[in-house]
Amino acid sequence: MATPIRHDLDLLHTSLLTGKLPRNLSWADTVELIGQIGEVQPHGSDEFVFVVGTQRAFFKQPHTHELDVEEVSRLRKFLREAGPTRVAGEPGQPCRMVVVIDHHAAHVYQDFNRKVPVAEDTVLPYDPFGFHHHLIHRKEAHYKGDRVPEETSFYEEVAKDLLPANEIVLIGHGTGKSSAVDSLIEYLKTHHHNISRHVIATETADLSALTEPEIEAIAKRHMIVVV
Template identity: 85%
Template sequence: MNTHIRHDLDLLHTSLLTGKLPRNLSWADTVDLIGQIGDVKPHGSDEFVFTVGAQRAFFKHPHTHELGVEEVARLRKFLRDAGPALSPVEATQPCRMVVVIDHHAAHVYQDLNGKVPEAEETVRPYDPFGFHHHLIHKKEAHYKGERVPEEKSFYEEVAKDLLPANEIVLIGHGTGKSSAVDHLVEYLKENHHDISRHVIAIETADLSALTPPEIEAIAKRHMITVV
């Protein structure tokens, strides 16, 4: 990588390789990043050739000026194929996520690999999944009462958060047509097969009384423990 890469682009590159994918990735930032670590050349009216190391791929300028969720995922694969290679520890470290979803909202939690964040100064109980402090996303549904959210954007926002995950546990309330978690499962199968294949468990629970330790207990029953 270019040793003089801008700090913000360096952070973006690291996030694309190993962390949570950015929710809103602009085309301008993408081109700036590839231009600093590789090469960008126009190819036709709206297509560009990205070259990083020995890897070469074609990306189209998006109509909205932001990359769609599938293109962000493809960009991550392109950058990972280009390197630098991850260390053995990083390569085997799973990114684990839990979604707690009902008619009103979706809460997405990410495992922090058992490490307490550097900024966390308060002494708290051991929390390997980070559930006590690290709600990475809460998406409110635009519906009231017991109606399942039907708006595709609701489930698409959840899907964006799940892009980095290779182990996913879904927790919902109820089953069938009235279940938001069942709707999410179907949405992922139909629109994001690469994400849906990482769903390792689906559980039902009384979400009104579900506590962070109970969420963690459900996750531990299904997820690989990293020492």
Template identity: 35%
Template sequence: MISAHIHGHDRAILGRIFHHPTSNNLEWREVVAFVERIGSTEEKRDDRWGFTLAGRTATFLRPRDKDMDPREVERLRRLMQDACLSPYSTEILEASPDQGDNDALIVVDHHEARIYRLDLETVGGETETTLRPYDPKGYIHHLSHKEDGNYRGQRAPEDLAYYDRIAAAVTNAPRIAIVGHGTGKASAMSVLSERLREHHHETQGRVVATATIDLSAATDGQLLALGREMLTRDAK
């Protein structure tokens, strides 16, 4: 569920937080106001502040000058990454309920990723999170499933941070099943798999099954049934 949108000046602040090399002229008051708009802040003792985003909290030291220390900016960046934010994010999601050791089903194409946390013993007890890529020019929005990642004969620009956010959303799932649409290197499932292999080795090691189907013709119930079947098959 979306709890806050990021737009206008806030997008510029987000970009500066993620900028490399780390910014050394990011104003503290500006950061506090930004975090309050997309999450919450709490002033504590000894010039310390708690920042909370999507259920994740970290404590930061208020600088003596007006600008944040670059090391604190790096810690803020990690907090935002834990909250599934990237330089391209346009929204922040509410914290999902604690899923413990629940397995995950990822249903992914270039338009969006639906992430279900499944308790295999409780049908109907799943939760869903939806992530979407940053697509400022609307290329991906107008793609049909048959094109599956091509725009006028060319691959649509990829927001690779989109796939990193998918990985972050299943970081504690003991087993992961992935369902995608289309085949070949242009498919979103292939891009996700490659991203996991290159940058999220531990998560890739927990992928136990993948399947390719026509997502445009599949209902939520069919997708969940397929995911449960894939995960149950691995458990045997």
């Protein structure tokens, strides 16, 4: 029977997929994480092959024993391309996300189930779920007309954040072409069907007046709270 991934490594994996790039990421923790979710194969004296799912990549052991920013960024890209990974035999831990989105920006709230300490200013202190907040701005372009055409890279960035989620609630305003929620759902169905299956509810709200406690209330209404 496979050994379930250790909790601290599970949090590191989630952070690498969706959070801020970790600072001071040690080589030892990196090798241990990859060894838990895939394989680490020696390749020469200081180079290793990381294998997760169908993805393979070469990483060199740093002389400082910590990965620099470029290598951490490359590790994130590698893990995202490998896709969501769960060790066989590991009990399912809900990863809940709420997206508040219009055609200009998306606020992505991820539930870490209160198992990580408060980090900088990214945690919403009112929230018993322990949601972390990530803001994605859409890149605007000069355009003559009523509204800038949809930019697929915007929805792709949101999709990347939603990779580990198994419960997703979308909050927006308007309907049809005026609704960024509808546009996101269509994008997910077309390009990320596995993610779209985890959308459990959508809500329409006045985003200009929507408060953080109201976002929390919507999340609690739709999501299963694990005690």
